[in-house]
Amino acid sequence: MESSAILPLSQLPYVYPATPNTNKAYPFWPCKRRTSQPTRLHCSKMFVPGFGEASPEAKAAKNLHNFFTYVAVKIVAAQLESYNPEAYEELMEFLSRHSLNDGDKFCASMFRESSRHKNLALRIMEVRSAYCKNDFEWDNLKRLALKMVTDSNTRLMKDYVLETSSAETEK
Template sequence: MYVPSDSFGGKSPERKAADALCNLFTFVAARVVQAQLEPTAAPNAAYNAQHYTDLMKHLQDVPMKDGNEWLAALMRKNQMLAVRIMEVRQAYSAEDFEWGICKLMADDKLKAGNAKLMQTFALETFEKAAKSSEAPS
């Protein structure tokens, strides 16, 4: 199927989706690390208050529009924490993200959305036709 090259600023739909997934994986990794750093997460583990504080402040202060830019800003504040998040996002993508399920869910969502839109359009069309046939001549 031909997709005009200017559709997404010169990016293919796959590249655009990959960019969005990379940003999603960065957010997921930040939340995973946040949960790991929670003071109550592992009472017997060594709690790193500085990493926890840095992450919470960074999540609050820096919007995550681009995962790499967000990580670059974190890297300037706390390099070890940023590296940890990078490792977690890579591992999540390679080992935990359910790629097949993602495709099935996207396909199901598209099918359901198309069916709903067609149903709504048909209903509106029939209602208009019924109203126009009821109108006195």
């Protein structure tokens, strides 16, 4: 006999009451109450607690910003390697001393190193901007991320079911 972990709609009021306690305040809840039905909350997006002042998208954008710096450094290094080996060596030496974890800090340090490094920093920032605007496939990122999450969730649920069903049959 099959069993389902999904509750029928008739049982939902026991999990989520139809009329929430109106005395209880929801100070962190970003949803607005409807004036015609003051007891129901209506949201267009999921509230994500624990991110402070920045949204998850803002945190992801910051990480992508640093990643674009990394990509730009790789592109500039590949270009320099073929037509300006001396500048390539300077970039590689600078990379060995400075972390690329923070793209802006990396470029700021490069500006202050020397006038030759300043030109490299300007080139990296130019490539970073161009890559972000013209070459990065944003729609592909969304598709790949969604597939990754879906595949991962499916695999984890399958592994759990296989693990628990084999444990029950061994008893």
